[in-house]
Amino acid sequence: MTKIVILGGGYAGLRTVRQLAAAKVDAELVLVNQNSYHYQSTQLHQVAAGTKEVADITFDIQGVLPRGVKFVLDRVTTIDREQHRVLLASGSELSYDYLVNALGFESESFGIPGVEENSLPLVDIPTALRAKEELENHLARYQYSHDENDLAIAVCGAGFTSIEYMGELAYRLPKLSKQYHFPLDKVKISCIEAADKILPMFEPDLAVWARQYLMDHGVTFYTSTSITAIEPGKVISKDSSFNANTIIWATGVKGSKVIADSGYDQKRNRVIVEEDLSVKGNPCEFLIGDVCAAMDPNTHRPYPTTAQISVVQADCAARNIEARMQGRPGIPFTYTSTGTVCSLGPLAGVAQINFLGHWKLKGMKVGLVKKITSDRSAFELGGVKAMLESN
Structure with a gap:
């Protein structure tokens, strides 16, 4: 056969x-x-930020395979x-x-020295969990260390993963501040990007709105800033450096x-x-x-x-x-793309939808669009069971 x-x-x-x-x-x-499970890679940033658990974005592969398909782990x-x-x-x-x-x-490290040793990628469940653990360890340590770098987070790259991660992080930080007793106003989130703009896949007005939303929630952007090296607790560019004990690598x-x-x-x-x-x-x-x-x-x-x-x-x-x-x-x-959705935490986002016309959305309504998109993806891959398991 x-x-x-x-x-x-x-x-x-x-x-x-x-x-x-x-x-x-x-x-x-x-x-x-x-792995014995499928994970929704478009939601890894939520696990890394701590707004979702692993069970929320995974389902068992063998449980959704059609009858007669052999699975090799x-x-x-x-x-x-x-x-x-x-x-x-x-x-x-x-x-x-x-x-x-x-x-x-x-x-992808692009051959930049120190990336693999000194930064945290978001590419699978283990790396997302490690990023969450590192972040929370540093935030919790601040009350004893009083090291400002424990409250500093450097996010390398300004594409989809980076922007969505920072949106989730901005949403969760107030709760983390109460849990770990650190001053919220001392948290410093820096986004370092080689290009001159963020979210190039979006129309300019939506990208500008997303950028302003994150700036209003404590993110500082450094565009046109190429990263030349990652050292322990430090992101190096040609003209400057950024100190942070949590360094997220999401450049590509x-x-x-x-x-x-x-x-x-x-x-x-x-x-x-x-x-x-x-x-x-x-x-x-x-x-x-x-x-x-x-x-x-x-x-x-x-x-x-x-x-x-x-x-x-x-x-x-x-x-x-x-x-x-x-x-x-x-x-x-x-x-032909049906559209693009970028969440900025559960309460905001930007979207371009190509269905019955061309729609541009921003704000709270995008959260619902994102959930519908995620549910549809799980359903297409594993049917109703997968959709229910990953919710």
Whole structure:
């Protein structure tokens, strides 16, 4: 029997499994993931800030898999593409006829010295929990240390993760102040960004509103400020430095290192794929999600890696595998964004919605939009059970 192996239990991998199972393809379906749970990566910042618990953004993978799908709990180390084998950390291996590689992302240091040793990325559940622990330890320590750096938080980058994290942090800090007995007015949140603006994916007026909202809640922005090094308790730029005992690193991500380790032609562990999302020269291998560089015909640049685009890519890859198995031509990947939502804590945010027109939203109403978006994502990946588990 034909064997289809899907690597990664994130947005792209889980959606692919569900679509292939729904299509009733005549094949054995195998999903490989290093964790027994799926986590909503778009909500990791909430765990890091302490406004959500791990259980709020996770659900059990095996509990939502379609009947007949085999689940392998293991970590992928490399892919032997010539022999059609996936090598696993346990020492075992999986053969495949079709491969869907959706292994997800890792933090990108851009080669800046000290990043990995001295800062806190937000890329999975363990890193989010570590960021929360470090933050609260420093805040709690202030009443004994009286070290102002214990109340200083440096956030590196001004993209989605950074902005949403600072929004959650601003919301929670008053409660933390009462819990750990530190003066709220002495907390210093600095956001250091190399570009000259924040949230470049939003229209300028919404980005300006988000920036002002965070400034009103204690965030100081340092744009056009390139980071040259991270030292213990210090972010270094060309012209200045920022002292902080909590340093969050959210400047960008790259694809899984398995891509480079497996010999793909890649850049930042992303591979430029064919129109149907297959790998050039290997029509039975598909790359989707964070390891995929699908080209936008309008900009001639790769689409950004988002949860929304990962789900659409999964649908396309599943349809093309089904078509290839049946001897039919596949379809090219096309994408039209339905909108973008950026929360600034549970009570505010900005959004661009492309549904029945083009809508621009800001303020409290965005919190409801964000919740609807998160619930819909969980439902698409695991049905009603997953949606209820991650609430």
